């Protein structure tokens with residue numbers, strides 16, 4: 001919903017004097033809702049933007065006893081004696097369920113490759129804001145022209161957020177090794193998957209930085225879970241609902257670690273829009289259900305797997321030395337083609353960060369850049 005779609009009006013003859021119209025639907029504004037939006041200095045700490053009262057202590061029978069709408073504001077007097085002029089743009093922001101970040105743009109194979117951003121521009125607010133915008137919209141970007149020195153991946157990560165340490169450490173090396181505890185450390189092809197579905201929370205964002213790639217194989221593959229689940233919803237909405245609502249068990253074991261999570265394969269946000277998947281078909285275990293439920297779930301999961309493997313959804317490209325993929329671990333499934341280690345070295349380093357920091361940095365950069373541009377505007 002756009003904040004510009006909220007319109008406030010007065011209904012002096014009705015039981016609630018203040019009305020709001022959203023997308024053509026008009027409803028009364030509850031007094032309890034409006035009262036807790038207070039931005040009066042007696043009700044809100046204006047430095048921290050944190051409330052100075054407990055809204056659950058407001059009287060249940062609180063009412064708006066007088067209301068007026070004038071240019072850009074709503075004036076309201078409440079039955080508890082509080083009165084305030086509320087700015088309409090502030091109320092519209094309070095109604096808007098979104099946070100100001102770009103909406104996801106679903107993509108298929110015709111995207112070609114993720115948007116590319118020069119590492120040397122990420123120290124500049126405008127360059128970083130552009131990279132964050134594309135990451136939030138597409139779920140994946142490639143950072144190019146970065147150094148090929150070890151641990152550069154951590155420097156790139158800190159441009160976007162905070163490195164999340166796991167039992168694999170602050171970073172991990174991706175190259176073939178004997179007796180590997182994960183297939184990532186072999187030369188076999190890897191189908192589209194998300195990392196660490198057994199972890200709570202799962203790592204939000206993954207970075208893979210290429211130090212050296214002398215092989216002709218080992219292409220990186222990415223698939224957009226939003227595009228795939230859009231297709232599944234169009235074909236079989238009940239099947240998609242099963243994948244959203246059925247809790248599956250994921251687990252990981254090695255000598256030092258025992259991790260379990262119980263989560264659905266398909267994740268949705270507060271508006272039931274798909275945000276991503278937990279998908280690693282070597283690690284998921286369905287719950288004990290009736291035979292009918294099991295068959296229905298199996299069909300939905302099978303179709304999801306078919307779509308994830310459909311070349312129409314995949315982009316495939318060679319990650320060269322000095323390039324790093326930054327991708328949403330849950331929204332964008334990753335994989336790679338097999339490679340022949342006899343051709344030469346292939347060495348990537350990876351790490352994880354969470355989703356919150358890039359979203360915050362984007363919002364703060366937008367706010368600061370908007371202020372900067374406003375200060376540059378001619379004064380008249």
Ligand SMILES: [Fe+2]
Pocket residue numbers: 184193194195334
């Ligand atoms: Fe992986």
